[in-house]
Amino acid sequence: MDIADNLLIGLSVAFQPHNLFFCFLGVLIGTLIGVLPGLGPVGAMSILLPITFGISPVTAIIMLSGIYYGAQYGGSTTSILVGIPGEAASVVTMLDGHQMALKGRAGPALGIAAFGSFIAGTIGIIGLMLLAPPLAKVALKFGPPEYFALMIMGLVILTYLAQKSMVKSLMMAGVGLLAGMVGMDTMTGMPRFIFDVPDLLDGIGIAPLAMGLFGVSEILLNVERKIKQSVVVSKVTNLLPSRQDWKDSAMPIARGSIAGFFLGILPGGGAVLASFISYGVEKRVSKTPEQFGHGAIAGVAGPEAANNAAAQAAFIPLLTLGVPANAVMGILLGALMIHGISPGPMMIEKNPELFWGTVTSMYVGNIMLLVLNLPLIGLWVKLLRVRYAVLFPLILFIALIGAYVINGSEMDLYLMLFFGVIGYLMRKFDYEPAPLILAFVLTNILEDSLRQSLIISGGSMSIFVTRPIAAGFLFVSLVLLITAVIPSIRKKRSALAATADDNA
Amino acid sequence: MNAERVGGLFWLLFGCAAAYGGLDLGLGTMEEPGSGFLTFVAGSFVSLMALLIVIQSFSGDTAAQARVSDLWKGVMWWRAVAISGLILLFIVSFETIGFFVCSFLLLVIIMRWLEGLEWKMCLLVPTIATVTTYLVFKKMMNISLPAGIFGF
Numbered sequence: 001m002d003i004a005d006n007l008l009i010g011l012s013v014a015f016q017p018h019n020l021f022f023c024f025l026g027v028l029i030g031t032l033i034g035v036l037p038g039l040g041p042v043g044a045m046s047i048l049l050p051i052t053f054g055i056s057p058v059t060a061i062i063m064l065s066g067i068y069y070g071a072q073y074g075g076s077t078t079s080i081l082v083g084i085p086g087e088a089a090s091v092v093t094m095l096d097g098h099q100m101a102l103k104g105r106a107g108p109a110l111g112i113a114a115f116g117s118f119i120a121g122t123i124g125i126i127g128l129m130l131l132a133p134p135l136a137k138v139a140l141k142f143g144p145p146e147y148f149a150l151m152i153m154g155l156v157i158l159t160y161l162a163q164k165s166m167v168k169s170l171m172m173a174g175v176g177l178l179a180g181m182v183g184m185d186t187m188t189g190m191p192r193f194i195f196d197v198p199d200l201l202d203g204i205g206i207a208p209l210a211m212g213l214f215g216v217s218e219i220l221l222n223v224e225r226k227i228k229q230s231v232v233v234s235k236v237t238n239l240l241p242s243r244q245d246w247k248d249s250a251m252p253i254a255r256g257s258i259a260g261f262f263l264g265i266l267p268g269g270g271a272v273l274a275s276f277i278s279y280g281v282e283k284r285v286s287k288t289p290e291q292f293g294h295g296a297i298a299g300v301a302g303p304e305a306a307n308n309a310a311a312q313a314a315f316i317p318l319l320t321l322g323v324p325a326n327a328v329m330g331i332l333l334g335a336l337m338i339h340g341i342s343p344g345p346m347m348i349e350k351n352p353e354l355f356w357g358t359v360t361s362m363y364v365g366n367i368m369l370l371v372l373n374l375p376l377i378g379l380w381v382k383l384l385r386v387r388y389a390v391l392f393p394l395i396l397f398i399a400l401i402g403a404y405v406i407n408g409s410e411m412d413l414y415l416m417l418f419f420g421v422i423g424y425l426m427r428k429f430d431y432e433p434a435p436l437i438l439a440f441v442l443t444n445i446l447e448d449s450l451r452q453s454l455i456i457s458g459g460s461m462s463i464f465v466t467r468p469i470a471a472g473f474l475f476v477s478l479v480l481l482i483t484a485v486i487p488s489i490r491k492k493r494s495a496l497a498a499t500a501d502d503n504a
Numbered sequence: 505m506n507a508e509r510v511g512g513l514f515w516l517l518f519g520c521a522a523a524y525g526g527l528d529l530g531l532g533t534m535e536e537p538g539s540g541f542l543t544f545v546a547g548s549f550v551s552l553m554a555l556l557i558v559i560q561s562f563s564g565d566t567a568a569q570a571r572v573s574d575l576w577k578g579v580m581w582w583r584a585v586a587i588s589g590l591i592l593l594f595i596v597s598f599e600t601i602g603f604f605v606c607s608f609l610l611l612v613i614i615m616r617w618l619e620g621l622e623w624k625m626c627l628l629v630p631t632i633a634t635v636t637t638y639l640v641f642k643k644m645m646n647i648s649l650p651a652g653i654f655g656f
Contacts (some may be wrong), residue, residue, distance in 0.1 A: 006647055010643075023574075046610075050646075053645075054645045054646075056645075060599075072609040128563060158509070163558075167553050167556050167557055168553075168557065168595035170549075170553050171515060171519075171549075171550055171554060172549035174519070174546045174547075174549045174553065175515070175518070175550055177542065177546040178522050178543065178547065179544050181542065181543050181546070185539040187539075188538070188539045190539040191575045192529060192539055192540075192543065193523075193525060216525065218592070219587065220587060220588065221584070222585050223580070223583040223584055223587055223618075224579035224580050224581055224583055225580065351596055387551055387621035389621055390615070390619075390621065390625065393610075393611050393614040393619075393632055394629070396587070396591070396614075397607060397610065397611055397633055397637070398637070400591070400594060400595075401603075401607070401609075401637055401641065401649075404598070404639075404649075405641055405647045407650070408647075408648065410595060410598065410599060413594075413595040413598070414595060417591050417592060418586065418596065420588070420591070421588060424584065427511075428575045428576075429508075430510040430511075431511070433632075446542075450537070450542060451536075451537050451541075451574065454534055454535065454536075454537055455535065455536065457532030458535055459533065459535035460534075460614065461534075478573070
């Protein structure tokens with residue numbers, strides 16, 4: 001089957017009324033959580049995971065994907081109008097976008113952010129369509145050693161790109177693996193770390209863990225301080241960028257889309273990194289770098305394009321290899337598994353409706369987002385005036401009910417609270433939760449592929465270095481670990497982390 | 505006390521406990537790894553990283569490093585404690601008292617007592633939230649929510 005046939009399959013799925021509805025719901029919720037500071041896409045997706053249990057897997061993934069890429073759009077609105085990043089990938093957009101708003105150019109800033117996101121999102125989807133099927137064919141050659149090495153590389157890249165200490169991030173990945181081992185060992189049937197609690201035999205659920213680490217902990221941190229939401233404009237006008245704005249933004253959008261796409265594919269990469277790199281590149285190639293930080297439209301267009309292209313590209317490793325590139329994809333993997341679908345090289349062959357339906361729904365979702373973010377901008381401006389004191393109790397309430405209804409078990413609520421407090425303390429002590437959740441999701445596949453590899457090789461670890469693909473992945477991991485301790489690179493990483501902190 | 509050191513020591517203890525747990529579960533052989541194999545490896549790895557953090561906390565400008573008390577300086581930490589306590593109370597009473605009463609009380613207490621919002625808002629928002637949630641989960645998705653002693 002060629003791409004045209006596959007597109008037709010996808011369109012027939014995406015245009016089913018209930019899929020259109022859930023796609024709209026997803027991008028609407030995504031925009032909403034992107035606009036509202038205090039809850040990122042990981043938290044929101046984990047909170048809404050139980051809602052997807054009653055619908056088909058393809059509809060569930062269409063909705064959850066919509067939340068993810070919708071949040072990338074919505075985040076820019078808050079960054080530009082309020083000067084607070086709606087979510088992490090919009091931190092850079094805030095630097096010039098908010099300055100533009102202060103100078104009375106909120107409209108063009110929002111306009112170019114939305115158009116740039118749309119163009120990049122479309123490029124990302126085309127790349128996903130073209131790259132995923134051949135990559136899945138290559139992945140068919142992967143055996144357990146290759147999978148094990150790939151997952152190690154993913155975890156190393158994620159920790160390498162961590163904004164805080166790499167040692168801490170590596171440690172969090174280790175903690176995530178240990179959390180993933182709670183419950184019955186799937187190979188031997190032996191219970192591990194269940195402390196005589198029968199509810200733990202099935203392991204810790206992804207939903208209470210993610211809701212606790214990302215949702216509850218964020219609320220606990222936010223209630224400690226007063227969140228001020230001062231919108232700089234009451235009415236946004238002139239959303240269409242001028243000819244000069246387009247001229248200044250065309251190349252940044254093109255560069256941001258391409259860089260974002262390739263950074264998004266990397267396991268461990270993603271939208272946040274893509275936006276930072278795009279901003280750095282644009283500032284470097286600009287003839288007027290001094291304007292950056294003072295309202296340069298290229299500083300909005302490039303990063304916004306990059307984070308949206310990366311958001312689409314992040315689906316590639318998940319849908320072709322079954323390896324989530326970041327924490328959001330980890331939640332999606334969890335959702336697919338709950339629905340009895342194991343993403344991987346065979347998924348495109350076995351479930352073409354799911355793959356192509358999801359991809360084509362992204363086209364539809366991107367168009368919906370353009371409508372939601374431009375003509376309806378007034379609605380989001382009004383929403384930004386809703387007090388956090390009203391919002392956070394509702395978010396907490398939905399999280400609690402969401403955690404309960406998955407299994408109808410009080411234990412999930414206790415787990416959510418436990419991980420909420422752990423997440424709160426982790427953030428206080430500067431430990432990032434993303435490597436933990438990614439390692440947690442990967443534990444089963446990682447452990448199984450390690451065991452299978454050792455069984456195949458008769459107990460010899462050399463299997464990981466004698467097979468070229470596995471050796472290649474491990475070599476990259478090793479190089480990254482070595483370069484991370486080289487003083488000059490370490491300094492650069494620290495400087496980047498400091499910039500991110502200052503801007504956040 | 506130095507915050508980095510406290511954090512490192514906590515995870516060192518955690519990693520050692522996990523590694524011990526791995527040994528207890530059984531490492532198996534290289535040809536056939538047991539249930540405790542990866543547990544032991546991951547626990548040892550966590551311990552090693554934690555040890556590095558503890559060692560690092562002794563080097564560099566120790567005066568510039570944050571103390572544990574600094575992490576809660578200038579913030580209203582008691583509000584985080586209060587929210588955690590309220591969540592715990594909610595969980596303990598959820599199945600006994602039931603979805604409606606428990607949810608409504610949780611929202612009212614947070615909005616009125618913790619946030620000091622006006623009564624009108626404190627009654628209207630929780631009512632809409634609980635009724636909508638009930639309709640979505642119970643009526644639309646047919647998921648059971650605890651009725652509790654009041655039977656609703």
